[in-house]
Amino acid sequence: MVDSSDNWILRVSNLEAKFLVDEGAVHAVNGVSLEVPAGESIGIVGESGCGKTATAYSILQLLPSTGKITNGKIEYRAKDGTVLDLTAMKTEGRQIRSIRGGDISMIFQEPMTSLSPVHTVCNQICEAIRLHQPLTEKQARNRAIELLAMVAIPDAKRRVDEYPFQFSGGMRQRAMIAMALACNPRVLIADEPTTALDVTTQAQVLKLMNRIQDEFDLSLMLITHDLGVIAQMVSFVYVMYLGKIVESGTVYDIFDNPKHPYTRDLIKSVPKLRGLRGERVAAIKGSVPSAYRLPTGCSFHTRCRDYLGDVCRLNTPIPEKVGEHHSVSCFLHSPVKETGNA
Ligand SMILES: Nc1ncnc2c1ncn2[C@@H]1O[C@H](COP(=O)(O)OP(=O)(O)O)[C@@H](O)[C@H]1O
Ligand SMILES: [Mg+2]
Missing domain, CATH: 3.40.50.300 (P-loop containing nucleotide triphosphate hydrolases)
Structure with missing residues (x-):
């Protein structure tokens, strides 16, 4: 430039x-x-x-x-x-x-590159959170729910425990955005x-x-x-x-x-x-x-x-x-x- x-x-x-x-x-x-x-x-x-x-x-x-x-x-x-x-x-x-x-965090083109198919969305977001922030399991879970709600996942409290394959393509992409935002x-x-x-x-x-x-x-x-x-x-x-x-x-x-x-x-x-x-x-x-x-x-x-x-x-x-x-x-x-x- x-x-x-x-x-x-x-x-x-x-x-x-x-x-x-x-x-x-x-x-x-x-x-x-x-x-x-x-x-x-x-x-x-x-x-x-x-x-x-x-x-x-x-x-x-x-x-x-x-x-x-x-x-x-x-x-x-x-x-x-x-x-x-x-x-x-x-x-x-x-x-x-x-x-x-x-x-610096990154959102990838293909959600399945960064979302594991064998872990729940909650586990994955919590892992991302706890990697950088000293939160208890419960606090991390609440933060995960908050993040999912923020990216407009309906019924976040329940859906947080689902696996990525249970989400639609758009929801997976939003979950990935939530994960990318997990650590501010x-x-x-x-x-x-x-x-x-x-x-x-x-x-x-x-x-x-x-x-x-x-x-x-x-x-x-x-x-x-x-x-x-x-x-x-x-x-x-x-x-x-x-x-x-x-x-x-x-x-x-x-x-x-x-x-x-x-x-x-x-x-x-x-x-x-x-x-x-x-x-x-x-x-x-x-x-x-x-x-x-x-x-x-x-x-x-x-x-x-x-x-x-x-x-x-x-x-x-x-x-x-x-x-x-x-x-x-x-x-x-x-x-x-x-x-x-x-
Ligand atoms: N792992 C790889 N091994 C060899 N070549 C690669 C690899 N990944 C990308 N490339 C090549 O590097 C160039 C740039 O790729 P990439 O950065 O993926 O482009 P874009 O994201 O703009 O589509 C392309 O020619 C691509 O074929
Ligand atoms: Mg590319």
């Missing part, structure tokens, strides 16, 4: 992460920089395979054993003002475990929190998240491939393509004045945004190339409608400021820089 404000609670700088596979390395995150301001909500949007989840997992040191952070810094400003570099913490060490859930986190990372849900349930869950963000004064990092969700939920947007932020700006910059050809294509491809942009639905040309063999130069050049030839194929664009809070990495908007060679 070109601007750097002072009120960030989470700041990622030049993050790189790879997965080591038999054939070599999958370059999932290739220099991501972003900030989550305290008490505000930002969104990361991009097609599937762009490295959104890998970025989120890197922040919480949850990458699988084949995944590795190879560069960059992830800073978290703790309650007392101390700035902690999360990348410097041991993956399974005490420090990061206390931050996970306690300070300051930052919530929500990775495609509504993708698995039908449209009506999705709307309810988004409304709930909006309310909770407000009530808890949470800083929210919302990850989605759906620009419609972004428009409803966040004030600042990062557009991600093949492990890089290609454009960032306020929700108005991104929707009313998109600069990157990728952002423009993304907007055009969302039917429900027609009202906002008035354009017909068109799919983005081709599909996301493999992160195993990244394109040279601007990684979007293989699909770009505005491809300028060698300048895009051979050079890597760097973020250029195009508005007060708006920046874009694209040669349509910036000259080739000496240092920009791929």
